[in-house]
Amino acid sequence: MNEEREVAYFSMEMALESGMPTYSGGLGVLAGDTIRAAADLRVPMVAVTLVHRKGYFYQRLDASGWQREESVEWVVEDFLKELPERASVTVEGRTVHLRSWKYEVTGVGGFPVPVYFLDADLPENSEWDRTLTHFLYGGDRHYRLCQEVILGIGGLRMLRALGYESIGRFHMNEGHSSLLGLELLDEETRKAGGKSITRVEIEAVRRKCIFTTHTPVPAGQDQFPLDLVNRVLGRREVYEMKDVFCCEDLLNMTYLALNLSHYVNGVAERHGEVSRLMFARYNIDAITNGVHAVTWTSGPFQELYDRYMPGWRQDNFSLRYALSIPRQEVWKAHMRAKKALIQYVNRETNVGMDVDVLTLGFARRAATYKRADLLFTDIERLKSISMKAGAFQVIYAGKAHPQDESGKELIKRIFERKESLKKVMKIAYLENYDLELGKMMTSGVDVWLNTPQPPLEASGTSGMKAALNGVPSLSVLDGWWIEGHIAGVTGWSIGEDGRGMAESRDSSQDATSLYDKLEQVMIPIFYQDRNRFIDVMVHSIALNGSFFNTHRMIQQYVLKAYF
Numbered sequence: 001m002n003e004e005r006e007v008a009y010f011s012m013e014m015a016l017e018s019g020m021p022t023y024s025g026g027l028g029v030l031a032g033d034t035i036r037a038a039a040d041l042r043v044p045m046v047a048v049t050l051v052h053r054k055g056y057f058y059q060r061l062d063a064s065g066w067q068r069e070e071s072v073e074w075v076v077e078d079f080l081k082e083l084p085e086r087a088s089v090t091v092e093g094r095t096v097h098l099r100s101w102k103y104e105v106t107g108v109g110g111f112p113v114p115v116y117f118l119d120a121d122l123p124e125n126s127e128w129d130r131t132l133t134h135f136l137y138g139g140d141r142h143y144r145l146c147q148e149v150i151l152g153i154g155g156l157r158m159l160r161a162l163g164y165e166s167i168g169r170f171h172m173n174e175g176h177s178s179l180l181g182l183e184l185l186d187e188e189t190r191k192a193g194g195k196s197i198t199r200v201e202i203e204a205v206r207r208k209c210i211f212t213t214h215t216p217v218p219a220g221q222d223q224f225p226l227d228l229v230n231r232v233l234g235r236r237e238v239y240e241m242k243d244v245f246c247c248e249d250l251l252n253m254t255y256l257a258l259n260l261s262h263y264v265n266g267v268a269e270r271h272g273e274v275s276r277l278m279f280a281r282y283n284i285d286a287i288t289n290g291v292h293a294v295t296w297t298s299g300p301f302q303e304l305y306d307r308y309m310p311g312w313r314q315d316n317f318s319l320r321y322a323l324s325i326p327r328q329e330v331w332k333a334h335m336r337a338k339k340a341l342i343q344y345v346n347r348e349t350n351v352g353m354d355v356d357v358l359t360l361g362f363a364r365r366a367a368t369y370k371r372a373d374l375l376f377t378d379i380e381r382l383k384s385i386s387m388k389a390g391a392f393q394v395i396y397a398g399k400a401h402p403q404d405e406s407g408k409e410l411i412k413r414i415f416e417r418k419e420s421l422k423k424v425m426k427i428a429y430l431e432n433y434d435l436e437l438g439k440m441m442t443s444g445v446d447v448w449l450n451t452p453q454p455p456l457e458a459s460g461t462s463g464m465k466a467a468l469n470g471v472p473s474l475s476v477l478d479g480w481w482i483e484g485h486i487a488g489v490t491g492w493s494i495g496e497d498g499r500g501m502a503e504s505r506d507s508s509q510d511a512t513s514l515y516d517k518l519e520q521v522m523i524p525i526f527y528q529d530r531n532r533f534i535d536v537m538v539h540s541i542a543l544n545g546s547f548f549n550t551h552r553m554i555q556q557y558v559l560k561a562y563f
């Protein structure tokens with residue numbers, strides 16, 4: 001039964017349901033949407049991740065906007081099925097026993113893709129080892145390395161224990177699972193009856209592995225000091241193969257994956273270019289991310305698409321026919337989704353937003369490079385636009401990583417602006433951004449705002465969710481938006497396409513451009529030329545919804561990387 005699976009997908013995070021806090025942001029959402037698309041298109045895949053029993057975290061914001069984290073108590077048994085098979089890994093000389101929990105994603109035609117959640121919380125493990133699959137991105141370097149041993153090495157051993165023998169491709173979604181390569185090398189070496197790893201084994205492993213790099217931000221790339229690696233993994237002899245494992249005295253998970261993969265890609269065309277500059281010795285392609293269309297389309301638009309484009313659930317390319325949906329139907333569906341969001345916002349925050357006012361949305365991890373506060377660069381200008389050009393309101397959400405003080409300060413700054421601008425415009429910051437809130441926001445606002453510092457937004461996906469709901473983007477030209485943006489047709493840009501690196505970019509110029517677009521383009525079109533605005537909505541669906549989805553994405557992985 002487990003014989004026919006050919007691709008194994010490894011990811012440190014996996015977003016499948018709002019109730020399962022096993023993801024932190026875009027990487028996990030992409031992983032979940034990839035699995036959903038694989039199931040729809042009958043790609044013979046299995047996936048492996050960690051169970052994260054205490055979750056990423058539950059975000060509370062106090063009255064000043066300061067973030068407090070609570071661990072998420074979720075009942076694993078309510079979502080996942082325990083399996084009897086066991087595997088183990090060695091950490092610091094101790095054996096860590098692992099079990100796995102199964103979740104089955106079922107595609108639109110009934111095809112299942114199993115996802116296995118590894119769990120070290122077993123009575124036969126030491127107290128500390130039991131916590132190794134508790135916190136996503138929690139703890140220190142040492143904790144993280146132990147988790148990566150479990151994901152990469154433990155993950156492959158678990159697949160073998162479950163009877164998966166015929167997997168020919170291993171896809172590493174970011175470098176967290178790179179140690180998978182080491183386990184594959186060991187398997188090859190054993191198979192050849194050899195004592196040590198040679199070129200032959202390395203070539204055999206390279207033929208099997210695919211690596212997707214997700215970020216040009218150095219903090220996103222794991223590196224571990226070699227003394228730590230020696231302590232946790234032993235195997236000093238292995239890391240002395242400098243051309244595969246390390247550079248100087250660090251084990252760099254990105255290089256390990258690059259060295260052991262035959263196909264490597266970035267997650268948007270521009271990100272591919274940037275990655276080729278960062279890793280010049282490697283051949284790096286690009287496959288632009290997508291989102292799972294049915295998952296991210298609101299109820300009102302699902303009904304509309306079912307009526308006018310039956311078949312869109314099986315084949316997302318049919319979304320291009322959105323051009324023929326009557327414009328007033330699109331607006332009606334949008335207003336239903338917008339009302340649901342505005343009601344939620346008013347209930348949660350008592351801010352008193354009005355459904356007829358132009359509403360901007362911004363939700364993403366509160367990392368400083370995303371510049372959530374760019375809108376507040378020039379308060380006087382902002383006030384004058386709101387009072388003279390036309391009213392608008394803004395809805396924010398997003399979590400800062402628990403150890404990211406500057407991300408937390410960023411949320412607090414937005415809270416301060418929200419208070420000080422109270423008389424001029426309505427602003428809300430919603431707590432605990434997750435899949436469900438993400439869907440409500442990307443479908444319920446009028447315009448989706450994105451202001452990253454180029455080229456740090458490798459792809460970005462929330463704007464793709466918005467496009468599926470007829471919500472155009474107003475965004476800096478970075479990541480996917482370089483490909484998705486047609487001025488005045490699918491949305492609007494902030495600033496120029498600056499190919500320069502982040503440091504040379506002037507934020508105040510981007511802010512000025514943002515103000516100009518709001519004042520001179522979006523507000524006038526929204527209030528005075530509604531048909532033109534709806535035209536942009538329809539083109540967002542037809543041109544961007546039909547392309548920036550995981551159906552198209554997984555087909556590219558199949559053609560370019562898997563088979």
Ligand SMILES: *Cc1c(COP(=O)(O)O)cnc(C)c1O
Pocket residue numbers: 024025026027029363364365433434435438439459460461462463465
């Ligand atoms: C889509 C999504 C993200 C990623 O959005 P970006 O635009 O890539 O920042 C992060 N978190 C949640 C909850 C999401 O739904």
